[in-house]
Amino acid sequence: MASAETTVNIPEWVSHPRRPRRATVTRLALLAMMLVLPWFLGGYYIYIVSLVLVYTLSTLGMNVMVGWTGQIGLAVAGFFGLGAYTTSILHERGLPWIVALLAVGVFAAATGFVDGYPAVRLFGFFLAIASLAFGDLILRVIIEADGLTGGGGGYPVQLLDFWGFDREIALYYLCLLAIVGFMVLVGRVLDGRLGRTMRAVNNIQIVAPSLGIAPPKYKLIAFMISGSIAAIAGAIFAQLLTYLNPDMFKTSLLITMLVMLIVGGVGSIWGSFAGAVFVVFVQEWLQAFAVYQRIVFGISLMLCIGLLPGGLASLGGRVRERTSKRRERSTGIEQI
Amino acid sequence: MIQQILSGLEAGSWYAMLAVSIVIVMKATDVPNFAQAQIGMPGSYIAVNLIGKGWHAIPAMLIGLAVGYIIGAIIERIAIRPLSSLSHFPMLVMTIGLTYALVSFVTITFGSEPRSFPAPWTEGGWFFGDLYVPYSQVITILLGIALALILTYFFRTTWGVRMRAISENPGVARLLGINSGVVSSLAWGLGAAISTLAMMLHTQATLLADSSADPLILKAFVASVLGSFTSLSGAFIGGLAIGILENLTGVWIGTGWKEAAALVVVVVYLFVRMPSLAKTIKPREV
Amino acid sequence: MTPHTLALRDINVAFGGNKVLEGVNLTFSGGLHGLVGPNGAGKTTCYNVISGYVTPQSGSVTLGDSSLVGVAAHKIGALGVGRTFQTPKLIPTMTVLENVMLGANRTYTTGHVAEFFGSKKFRSEERRVRELAYLGLQPFGLADNARDKASSVPLAVQKMVEIARAVVTDPRVLLLDEPAAGLGASDVDRMVNALQQIIKERNLTTVIIEHDLHLVAEICTNLSVLHYGRIIAEGEPRLVVSDDTVIEAYLGKRKG
Numbered sequence: 001m002a003s004a005e006t007t008v009n010i011p012e013w014v015s016h017p018r019r020p021r022r023a024t025v026t027r028l029a030l031l032a033m034m035l036v037l038p039w040f041l042g043g044y045y046i047y048i049v050s051l052v053l054v055y056t057l058s059t060l061g062m063n064v065m066v067g068w069t070g071q072i073g074l075a076v077a078g079f080f081g082l083g084a085y086t087t088s089i090l091h092e093r094g095l096p097w098i099v100a101l102l103a104v105g106v107f108a109a110a111t112g113f114v115d116g117y118p119a120v121r122l123f124g125f126f127l128a129i130a131s132l133a134f135g136d137l138i139l140r141v142i143i144e145a146d147g148l149t150g151g152g153g154g155y156p157v158q159l160l161d162f163w164g165f166d167r168e169i170a171l172y173y174l175c176l177l178a179i180v181g182f183m184v185l186v187g188r189v190l191d192g193r194l195g196r197t198m199r200a201v202n203n204i205q206i207v208a209p210s211l212g213i214a215p216p217k218y219k220l221i222a223f224m225i226s227g228s229i230a231a232i233a234g235a236i237f238a239q240l241l242t243y244l245n246p247d248m249f250k251t252s253l254l255i256t257m258l259v260m261l262i263v264g265g266v267g268s269i270w271g272s273f274a275g276a277v278f279v280v281f282v283q284e285w286l287q288a289f290a291v292y293q294r295i296v297f298g299i300s301l302m303l304c305i306g307l308l309p310g311g312l313a314s315l316g317g318r319v320r321e322r323t324s325k326r327r328e329r330s331t332g333i334e335q336i
Numbered sequence: 337m338i339q340q341i342l343s344g345l346e347a348g349s350w351y352a353m354l355a356v357s358i359v360i361v362m363k364a365t366d367v368p369n370f371a372q373a374q375i376g377m378p379g380s381y382i383a384v385n386l387i388g389k390g391w392h393a394i395p396a397m398l399i400g401l402a403v404g405y406i407i408g409a410i411i412e413r414i415a416i417r418p419l420s421s422l423s424h425f426p427m428l429v430m431t432i433g434l435t436y437a438l439v440s441f442v443t444i445t446f447g448s449e450p451r452s453f454p455a456p457w458t459e460g461g462w463f464f465g466d467l468y469v470p471y472s473q474v475i476t477i478l479l480g481i482a483l484a485l486i487l488t489y490f491f492r493t494t495w496g497v498r499m500r501a502i503s504e505n506p507g508v509a510r511l512l513g514i515n516s517g518v519v520s521s522l523a524w525g526l527g528a529a530i531s532t533l534a535m536m537l538h539t540q541a542t543l544l545a546d547s548s549a550d551p552l553i554l555k556a557f558v559a560s561v562l563g564s565f566t567s568l569s570g571a572f573i574g575g576l577a578i579g580i581l582e583n584l585t586g587v588w589i590g591t592g593w594k595e596a597a598a599l600v601v602v603v604v605y606l607f608v609r610m611p612s613l614a615k616t617i618k619p620r621e622v
Numbered sequence: 623m624t625p626h627t628l629a630l631r632d633i634n635v636a637f638g639g640n641k642v643l644e645g646v647n648l649t650f651s652g653g654l655h656g657l658v659g660p661n662g663a664g665k666t667t668c669y670n671v672i673s674g675y676v677t678p679q680s681g682s683v684t685l686g687d688s689s690l691v692g693v694a695a696h697k698i699g700a701l702g703v704g705r706t707f708q709t710p711k712l713i714p715t716m717t718v719l720e721n722v723m724l725g726a727n728r729t730y731t732t733g734h735v736a737e738f739f740g741s742k743k744f745r746s747e748e749r750r751v752r753e754l755a756y757l758g759l760q761p762f763g764l765a766d767n768a769r770d771k772a773s774s775v776p777l778a779v780q781k782m783v784e785i786a787r788a789v790v791t792d793p794r795v796l797l798l799d800e801p802a803a804g805l806g807a808s809d810v811d812r813m814v815n816a817l818q819q820i821i822k823e824r825n826l827t828t829v830i831i832e833h834d835l836h837l838v839a840e841i842c843t844n845l846s847v848l849h850y851g852r853i854i855a856e857g858e859p860r861l862v863v864s865d866d867t868v869i870e871a872y873l874g875k876r877k878g
Contacts, residue, residue, distance in 0.1 A: 014719070014756045014768070015749055072425050118607035124424045125368045125565075129557050130606045133599040136554070140596040185738075192748065194734050196716065196724050204711040209695035210673055210704070211791060212728035221734075251550070255432055262429055291443045298436025305430040306419055
């Protein structure tokens with residue numbers, strides 16, 4: 001507390017932090033571009049962009065787990081599939097899709113709790129193996145419950161009715177809404193107390209208890225949030241693909257998601273987008289040659305780990321560092 | 337029932353061998369190698385090719401093992417040693433990338449059609465009343481045991497002791513003049529050779545295709561976990577146990593759940609055993 | 623404000639067969655207490671026992687009326703035991719101000735759910751915390767560094783930021799672990815002045831582990847000397863520093 005004799009002037013930027021104007025303008029411009037995209041791109045390309053957005057969302061979920069609380073949780077493909085199947089099944093049984101979506105979000109959070117509660121005391125690759133196995137188990141259950149899910153035979157998704165609007169375009173706006181919404185939410189949380197706390201759990205775990213922070217609690221929260229986000233992404237994915245098959249959610253999907261995470265940049269919100277763009281681009285470009293896709297993914301993983309640990313997102317940071325005059329100062333809010 | 341147990345021991349031997357190679361690499365270089373099964377592919381393919389050209393199985397397999405060793409050493413030199421300062425997660429991801437690279441390499445070089453791996457013991461077996469014991473099962477199990485014995489002996493030799501020293505206490509070991517580079521090379525080469533053996537035996541019982549390695553790696557990791565990633569005998573026995581458990585699950589509960597057996601095992605095991613596990617692994621900051 | 627009392631009674635800690643602390647009795651109440659002793663004497667272990675990172679084999683730790691033994695570490699932090707560590711632990715990608723704000727974690731009255739919905743109450747709390755953190759940097763003269771990235775500031779600043787963070791937790795007791803280690807004289811002065819100002823304003827019970835006997839003798843009201851896990855001397859700094867057993871502990875037995 002300041003003593004009574006000297007009053008300290010608290011600068012405005014402390015009391016009322018403002019996001020830098022440049023960043024806001026860039027973002028709005030990008031948003032505007034995305035909004036008018038359907039006027040310029042044909043149906044197939046809109047589908048591709050929607051796919052990128054869905055993957056961005058799932059990678060965002062992975063980032064909450066891996067990037068911000070530093071846990072190697074690899075169950076994301078399982079949660080993705082959980083969301084896809086469960087939402088579609090509930091929707092088929094008459095539940096309005098949005099309600100099904102919310103229900104699945106909650107259910108995934110609960111599943112994340114079950115996965116996370118024991119897992120938060122694990123670390124390193126023990127956690128990786130356990131979560132990998134957990135994700136795989138989810139998939140197993142989906143396959144075995146073939147009365148509900150059609151098992152290996154596949155599951156045709158009941159399509160959403162967009163009141164007569166063009167399906168591809170309507171779905172695109174849905175994806176855009178979801179991803180923008182989550183980016184804003186996650187960004188806001190990251191800037192604030194929860195984000196700081198999670199980063200404390202990640203970076204200075206030893207110190208955290210002395211600040212009254214219990215790492216297991218926040219790790220568990222990360223599990224739940226991450227699972228929820230992945231499941232919601234999966235639900236939208238189902239609508240996009242219109243047909244589900246357990247093979248879609250195998251380990252190969254997990255590896256693809258890892259590529260998105262690592263190449264995009266762990267811990268970066270925009271990195272999630274960059275990574276998704278990269279993967280979808282490679283998949284489209286090398287569509288006919290699964291083998292070449294794998295080589296590219298394999299090599300890019302290895303290169304990123306070896307040479308570019310921050311992924312594509314860190315390139316932006318490096319450019320910014322060189323062009324900005326005030327190098328070491330940020331404006332009080334993290335540039336995302 | 338005995339039939340199932342024997343099949344289980346066969347599959348378990350593959351898992352056990354892979355698990356052992358995972359632990360060797362882990363102990364010597366502190367890298368969890370997700371590509372440990374894939375690393376055995378090139379050698380297997382070369383062996384099959386040689387047999388196709390008329391070679392007898394055993395020399396072909398030995399060449400395959402040699403190829404495996406070399407590949408392991410090469411990978412260690414190019415991809416692992418330069419990154420030795422990284423923590424477990426980046427290395428795990430790196431080896432996941434390696435998986436893809438290896439599988440792609442194999443597919444491009446050898447094509448993706450599955451082929452069979454003929455060896456003198458792949459056809460035929462003994463009959464004991466109702467019991468049919470294929471030769472391949474016996475060979476596999478015997479080779480597994482032989483490997484366990486050889487390794488036990490190896491770790492008493494100079495190089496084996498050096499490898500153990502490095503894994504127990506790298507700093508002191510280096511001070512004593514133990515060349516960690518040579519040990520790393522040796523560990524990766526050895527691990528790759530063992531993996532090649534495991535893959536060859538596995539594909540002899542099934543088929544050799546570029547996807548052959550995929551189902552094995554997770555189970556091998558589970559077995560390594562059962563050995564806390566540090567105990568070779570734990571990993572070996574764990575592998576056998578998983579093989580048996582898998583087969584029994586397949587019979588008693590249903591073939592679909594067979595694959596899940598290993599998953600359930602690891603999930604339950606880790607969740608229950610975690611507090612004490614935390615002390616056995618030297619923590620690198622994740 | 624009446625100062626809080628932190629008391630250790632008969633603490634015994636052994637790691638394996640190794641006795642690290644034996645029958646340690648310490649009472650800290652108001653002012654600046656020094657905990658000194660040669661390397662390996664067990665000073666940091668004392669802190670670890672207090673903050674709940676280590677459980678003693680026997681003995682009790684009380685803060686005011688509350689017993690701390692067996693309580694989870696994060697609850698002890700939440701109860702008001704503030705602490706720094708030998709090497710400063712800041713989050714490198716966050717700014718200095720944000721790092722200090724982390725300390726205010728236990729002072730929030732709103733929960734994370736309120737934060738999620740962006741409620742007005744939460745926003746005013748955030749503002750309060752930002753201002754508090756900024757003010758917390760003042761005594762150390764670090765207000766100008768508030769927007770610097772924690773990875774870019776020198777060691778001395780990092781150490782002071784750590785202290786500021788611990789102070790912002792509004793603790794009942796503050797434990798400092800070698801805050802002056804590795805610091806040049808002028809930085810030490812700055813830190814000490816800031817500390818003394820803070821202690822005076824809040825009447826904060828503070829304990830400081832240090833190697834530099836002279837420094838500690840100058841600034842502390844009370845000194846406890848730990849040697850091989852036992853308290854061998856206690857009391858006024860001037861007397862303790864000239865005590866024979868203490869000198870022997872630091873310099874080894876004298877010949878003859």
